[in-house]
Amino acid sequence: MINSGDTAWVLASTALVMLMTPALGFFYGGLVRRKNVLATIMQSFFILCMISVQWVLFGYSLAFGPDHGHLIGGLDWFGLNHVGLKPDPDYAATIPHQAYMAFQMMFAVITPAIITGGFAERKRFKAFVLFSLLWSTVVYDPIAHWVWGAGGWLHRLGALDFAGGTVVHISSGTAALVAALVMGRRLSVEHHSTEPHDATMTILGASLLWFGWFGFNAGSALSAGALATSAFVVTNTATAMAGLTWMTLSWVQNKQPSVLGVAAGAVAGLVAITPASGYVNPMGALLIGAGAGAACFGAAQLKPFLKVDDTLDVFAVHGIGGIWGALATGLFATVSVNAAGGNGAFFGNPHQLLTQAIAVGATLLYSGGMTLVILKVIDVFVGLRVHPEEEHVGLDSSQHGELAYQI
């Protein structure tokens, strides 16, 4: 039976998560050079439009439709056939089915948008369009089915992922790393400054991401009550602690606390708490946040040594943050927070850690492998990178014929 409080909260959360995609555009936009800011923001905004359509046509069916082989949902719900306004008890018994579909749509939107940070400043727009559509269909939709779909094999295994540590962050972080490796380094990165052109835009983006993430995590309770409250509190706690940790490490390293560092740390905390948000208590969340700040900061420092031009540290934040968060769920989960979850190692069940590791490994391998295939195919037919002259003048001009700042 439909509960109006639950429905109101899920619809509000849907709007909050929707805001996260343009927020990501701002977060990334401030970090790139001025000549590429519009193209960077465009990638996020375009994905919001494209995946909104893909989802209602066939993406939702593939991810959440009636199970086929525990691997995929199939096309039984193509065009939202059978997805009406009565609740679907497999997913959310107290809200209209279309409310659940819309909420999940915003997760499907932001996941490919996250990847754009890995190949920022050098991808052809046509290649990006194809990549995003193919990746969402053959990578995101299946993984979402494995973890959240009725009958999905990771769901049956008992993997805990409340709001998308594996489905969203490990998958997109891995894809960004593979894309950065396949596409190669930006042309001028060794010889010219690639400093952020507008740190204030990045801080604005991070702030809006933090705000929207309350919908991402607390909305995943699919009800307006105790579990949503718990998820809300742990989200804020982990994020705050992660921001403090990254800032502290940057302060020790550089003798001055980094403004961009506290923002990046906060995002790392948001990522890490995502899978755990419905299963851990605030103290567990604090430790998850501290771990995310440290692990993601450390990973970001490795980039110059690994010679991978993951432009905006997507793997360091989303990949490593997602891996830590998924494994930490296996440490700190407790049924005292969510009886439908499980206990982690600290609460007497070390086996949960192994289950989480299986989910992490499966996501890493599948996302990495399929991303490689998709990129290679697109490179053959369309070409991945812009021409060197186009990269030099900037993507805003070469891909869109528009400039951000008419100064």
Add this chain to the structure above:
Amino acid sequence: MTLAIIAGIVFLAHVAVWLGIPGTRVTESAPADVVMETA
């Protein structure tokens, strides 16, 4: 309670680091904005 104690120690460690890092002295000042001074 154990997690709370560990969490509290972690937080205090951060505070200790903030208080313990020596400050930096920036001797070169940023360019000042041009200010129109009125008599």
